Amino acid sequence: MLQNYIYMFDLLGTMSCAVSGVIIATRLRMDPFGILVIAAVTAVGGGSMRDIMMGATPVFWIHDNNYIYTIFLSVVVSVFLLRRLHKVPSYLLLMWDALGLSTFTIVGAQKAMLLGFSPLIVIAMGCVTGVVGGMIRDILTGQVPFVLQKEIYATASLFGGLLFVSCTYIGFEPFIVMIVAMSGALSLRLGALYWHLSLPIFRTK
Numbered sequence: 001m002l003q004n005y006i007y008m009f010d011l012l013g014t015m016s017c018a019v020s021g022v023i024i025a026t027r028l029r030m031d032p033f034g035i036l037v038i039a040a041v042t043a044v045g046g047g048s049m050r051d052i053m054m055g056a057t058p059v060f061w062i063h064d065n066n067y068i069y070t071i072f073l074s075v076v077v078s079v080f081l082l083r084r085l086h087k088v089p090s091y092l093l094l095m096w097d098a099l100g101l102s103t104f105t106i107v108g109a110q111k112a113m114l115l116g117f118s119p120l121i122v123i124a125m126g127c128v129t130g131v132v133g134g135m136i137r138d139i140l141t142g143q144v145p146f147v148l149q150k151e152i153y154a155t156a157s158l159f160g161g162l163l164f165v166s167c168t169y170i171g172f173e174p175f176i177v178m179i180v181a182m183s184g185a186l187s188l189r190l191g192a193l194y195w196h197l198s199l200p201i202f203r204t205k
Helices: 002-027 032-054 065-084 090-114 119-142 154-169 175-194
Strands: none
Touching: 002 032, 002 065, 002 090, 002 119, 002 175, 032 065, 032 090, 032 119, 090 119, 090 154, 090 175, 119 154, 154 175
16 A cells, blocks of 8 residues: 555656646747657656666666656646646746645655665665756756755655655654655745745855
8 A cells, every 4th residue: 555655646647747847848948859858758758767776776766667657747737737837837836846846756765675774874865866866957947956955855855755754763654754754844844945945055256
């Protein structure tokens, strides 16, 4: 039952990140192939890097093509809906990206824990899964990645991973652990966006 929930969350994160990729690609007036590429790397880039780092190869989407189908369907539906909007609200990208970040953080942490890695690596792999896809998307589209700015982005992912590890070792039910950790990461990211919170910037003279 738990694995079914994890799988569902993983597909949800795949959809969310694919949509965020589509929003950026359409803003840059890319062709259909370009949109699909940006959506795909956003959706599976982090998980692929996680699997490579942990030695879990071939990576997950090669074993399970449902991820590819989810990306393709998300691209088709979101392009159709975005074409009907005269202007895409700026918060739309941030919301979809935040949902993907929080979901993938928990999925990545769960996979690392199942493979027997230490709590520190579990948190790190959750962060890798959550942020790397967005980094690749931003680099390919000529933008400074969120994670390299003052945004509370990777911090939200690390917080979610910390909650996941803490709640697991306290002994909470696995499903409750996932909900608490995901909600914590999502709330921190959205709260930072709403109240314009950011990390301090360090400059040299």
